[in-house]
Amino acid sequence: MVRVPVRGVRRCPRRRRRRHAIPERHRACGQRGGARVRGCPERRDGGDPGRRVSRRLQALLFVVGSAVFAYLVARIGVAALLADARRTGWMFVPILLLYGAVCACNAGAWWLVMAGEPSRPPFWRAWAITVASFSLNYMTPLVNVGGEPFKIAAVAPWLGLRRAAGSAVIYQMLHTLGMLLSCLTAVVLGLILLPHAPVIVALLAGAFLVLAALTLLVLTGHRRGMLASALDLLHRMPLLGRLARRLEPKRATLASMDEQITQFYHASPRRFLQALTLEYASRCLFMAEYLLIAMSVGLDIGYARAYVIGGLAQLVQNALFVVPFEAGTKESALYLLFQLLGLDPALGVYTAIVSRVRDLAWIGVGVGLVWLSGRRRVASAGAATP
Numbered sequence: 001m002v003r004v005p006v007r008g009v010r011r012c013p014r015r016r017r018r019r020h021a022i023p024e025r026h027r028a029c030g031q032r033g034g035a036r037v038r039g040c041p042e043r044r045d046g047g048d049p050g051r052r053v054s055r056r057l058q059a060l061l062f063v064v065g066s067a068v069f070a071y072l073v074a075r076i077g078v079a080a081l082l083a084d085a086r087r088t089g090w091m092f093v094p095i096l097l098l099y100g101a102v103c104a105c106n107a108g109a110w111w112l113v114m115a116g117e118p119s120r121p122p123f124w125r126a127w128a129i130t131v132a133s134f135s136l137n138y139m140t141p142l143v144n145v146g147g148e149p150f151k152i153a154a155v156a157p158w159l160g161l162r163r164a165a166g167s168a169v170i171y172q173m174l175h176t177l178g179m180l181l182s183c184l185t186a187v188v189l190g191l192i193l194l195p196h197a198p199v200i201v202a203l204l205a206g207a208f209l210v211l212a213a214l215t216l217l218v219l220t221g222h223r224r225g226m227l228a229s230a231l232d233l234l235h236r237m238p239l240l241g242r243l244a245r246r247l248e249p250k251r252a253t254l255a256s257m258d259e260q261i262t263q264f265y266h267a268s269p270r271r272f273l274q275a276l277t278l279e280y281a282s283r284c285l286f287m288a289e290y291l292l293i294a295m296s297v298g299l300d301i302g303y304a305r306a307y308v309i310g311g312l313a314q315l316v317q318n319a320l321f322v323v324p325f326e327a328g329t330k331e332s333a334l335y336l337l338f339q340l341l342g343l344d345p346a347l348g349v350y351t352a353i354v355s356r357v358r359d360l361a362w363i364g365v366g367v368g369l370v371w372l373s374g375r376r377r378v379a380s381a382g383a384a385t386p
Helices: 003-010 014-027 047-076 076-115 123-139 147-160 159-193 198-224 228-236 236-269 269-296 303-319 329-341 345-374
Strands: none
Touching: 047 159, 047 198, 076 147, 076 269, 076 345, 123 147, 123 228, 123 236, 123 345, 147 159, 147 198, 159 236, 159 303, 198 236, 228 236, 228 303, 228 329, 236 269, 269 303, 303 329
């Protein structure tokens, strides 16, 4: 007598009595039950897939990240790294701590982006996710294969997968806007401090115009959204039509994310400015690294020249983003900039080496934080609310 009704439940019959009884008794208030009825597809909440994806992604990225980190250390050489660290001396400690403070500003900006959500991770966990994602981005520099997907999966248990993706897109736009404003500042300082040769002035003026146009474009994206419009643009581009057709089923999701982007800008303008200020402050703080490196060898270059060096070197590296791991581009840019400022160009190469040592140290920290940053205890599910 019991077996027949159980079969009926497994086959999901269309009789009204069965269809209404089960959901009402086992899924009160939209919560998931402890068991799943076979044969009946179950629509999952956004948080659960995020937690599951995060665990799998953590394991994969931890293994890959450890392998790449070991490769970079072996390629440069342990002896060379130790020699550079000894030359820098105790100044290497504040250089390392400075980058941690830079990441704290970045994490604070992202945390403000998530402040409008029903729940968000604690700040220290957002910082750990930020460090881990930046490290993974460095190890996959061309297309950010590791960092952004990891960041989305890591906060999905709090925000749900779609809202987590939206927060990552908003933050990336803010991050880009902060970078553009920082590069504009460096270009203006370069026009003042660099030699006024016609070629240099023309290059800096052209860079200023391009950066200003890109800044307006990103601001327009914050005001009006840009994902659905970007999909329309892909449809009109001959070589990218196939990609556009593959993304077309996601148009509703992109439109929803556009709404999330514009809502952050229009509904919370104060929070938007605070987050952008933190992003710009992180860039200003990062430029002090060049000042500290110069001080470690007894040279006082001043903060303004350090900003020109750091900002224009970053501009060159972003323009040549196709070069994996910035191989040679950082050293060449710093060599030339030190020479143009009347400094020993060899110090530019040394600065690049110390910067790479700092990169490697924080990559190691970031890979270690892959495990910590993506784990969420059930007890802390509502620990951090806006």
